[in-house]
Amino acid sequence: MPASPKILILGAGGFIGSHLLERILTTTDRQVIGIDIQSSKIEHLLDSERLTFAQLNVHDTRAVTEYIEQADIVISLVALCNPALYNTIPLDVIDINFNRPYELVKVCARMGKWLIHFSTSEIYGRTIASYTGLSYEEQEPKNYLLNEDETPLVLGPISNQRWSYACAKQLLERVLYAFAFEKGLQYSVIRPFNFIGPRMDFIPGVDGEGTPRVLACFMEALLFHKPIRLVDGGLNRRVFTYIDDAVDALMCMLRHPDQAKGHAFNVGNVANEISIADLARKMVATYKDLRPEFSECDFEINVVSGKAFYGEGYEDSDRRVPDIAKARELIGWEPKTGLDRALRNTMRAYIEQYASAAACRKAC
Numbered sequence: 001m002p003a004s005p006k007i008l009i010l011g012a013g014g015f016i017g018s019h020l021l022e023r024i025l026t027t028t029d030r031q032v033i034g035i036d037i038q039s040s041k042i043e044h045l046l047d048s049e050r051l052t053f054a055q056l057n058v059h060d061t062r063a064v065t066e067y068i069e070q071a072d073i074v075i076s077l078v079a080l081c082n083p084a085l086y087n088t089i090p091l092d093v094i095d096i097n098f099n100r101p102y103e104l105v106k107v108c109a110r111m112g113k114w115l116i117h118f119s120t121s122e123i124y125g126r127t128i129a130s131y132t133g134l135s136y137e138e139q140e141p142k143n144y145l146l147n148e149d150e151t152p153l154v155l156g157p158i159s160n161q162r163w164s165y166a167c168a169k170q171l172l173e174r175v176l177y178a179f180a181f182e183k184g185l186q187y188s189v190i191r192p193f194n195f196i197g198p199r200m201d202f203i204p205g206v207d208g209e210g211t212p213r214v215l216a217c218f219m220e221a222l223l224f225h226k227p228i229r230l231v232d233g234g235l236n237r238r239v240f241t242y243i244d245d246a247v248d249a250l251m252c253m254l255r256h257p258d259q260a261k262g263h264a265f266n267v268g269n270v271a272n273e274i275s276i277a278d279l280a281r282k283m284v285a286t287y288k289d290l291r292p293e294f295s296e297c298d299f300e301i302n303v304v305s306g307k308a309f310y311g312e313g314y315e316d317s318d319r320r321v322p323d324i325a326k327a328r329e330l331i332g333w334e335p336k337t338g339l340d341r342a343l344r345n346t347m348r349a350y351i352e353q354y355a356s357a358a359a360c361r362k363a364c
């Protein structure tokens with residue numbers, strides 16, 4: 001029997017990478033090369049005989065190229081994907097999300113490797129519906145449902161540097177498409193819709209600095225008894241997709257390479273759509289349920305402007321509802337985890353990881 005294709009994961013030590021690596025090693029017989037500068041999230045996997053882990057900067061193209069040569073499939077998770085950075089260090093955001101991966105695309109094209117690239121749901125920008133003035137209940141699906149091959153990509157003005165990331169990611173997708181068109185590159189794209197799960201992001205002042213994404217911001221507020229802050233009232237909406245479902249999508253692609261190649265796939269759980277204000281309320285209720293000792297606490301929820309929270313040049317995606325018909329039809333993917341379970345699992349992991357750090361601070 002021919003050996004299974006060897007997989008290289010760039011960014012294997014991050015949130016998504018750690019779950020992907022775990023799944024591939026525990027459910028398949030594939031050989032994997034993992035590259036990352038950090039390994040704290042994958043310590044439990046480093047002993048695997050089928051894993052070669054290289055502690056390297058993924059942007060060291062020369063060193064990484066040696067590993068690409070050994071692999072058949074390259075999965076690239078490398079990104080700066082935190083909105084607090086898009087309008088504050090836009091040059092780094094463009095460099096890491098466009099210039100560096102562009103080099104990787106060239107190498108994969110030259111060597112004939114299948115490149116599976118993690119893009120973002122943010123390339124859709126704002127919905128057409130957001131310009132109609134209708135409330136979300138009144139909007140028509142044709143104006144907000146995001147389809148990979150039909151929906152226009154609507155980004156705000158250049159001075160709203162929030163879009164530096166979406167624009168860099170979009171251009172990279174265009175590069176992939178063009179390389180396939182002109183040079184026969186084999187590629188696939190995943191557009192994540194707010195993946196959540198254990199090991200995501202960081203808590204400021206404990207294991208990172210700055211402002212993480214919304215789940216971690218709200219967990220910091222709950223654990224450390226700070227006010228939850230709703231940016232611009234928390235009216236914008238997201239679908240939160242559990243990491244196990246996200247990894248399922250990748251596994252479906254690996255099982256159906258011919259159907260996956262040459263396509264971008266939305267990976268998001270439509271059933272889990274919620275406004276950020278409702279997410280805050282749901283997280284408070286879930287937290288009290290998971291930690292009954294805090295069930296009588298009042299958790300403050302405040303409203304803050306986007307400018308005050310993120311600085312000048314912030315603008316937001318109003319709504320992100322993926323059309324997942326293509327993933328269903330071509331690779332047989334279907335998300336299974338509802339929001340309640342996704343949140344409970346994620347929040348429980350945060351509590352296990354950070355409760356002792358929080359215990360040092362004041363109770364409610």
Ligand code: UGA
Nearest residue numbers: 083120121122192193194195213214217229230231236276
């Ligand atoms: C980010 C990235 O930009 C996307 O590329 C990525 O696909 C996505 O996360 C993801 O996790 O998949 P975004 O959803 O805007 O996009 O990131 P968050 O920081 O999680 O913000 C979600 C919403 O919560 C935004 O409306 C934000 O303004 C709001 N928010 C955030 C609050 O109301 N309070 C906070 O404390 C933090």
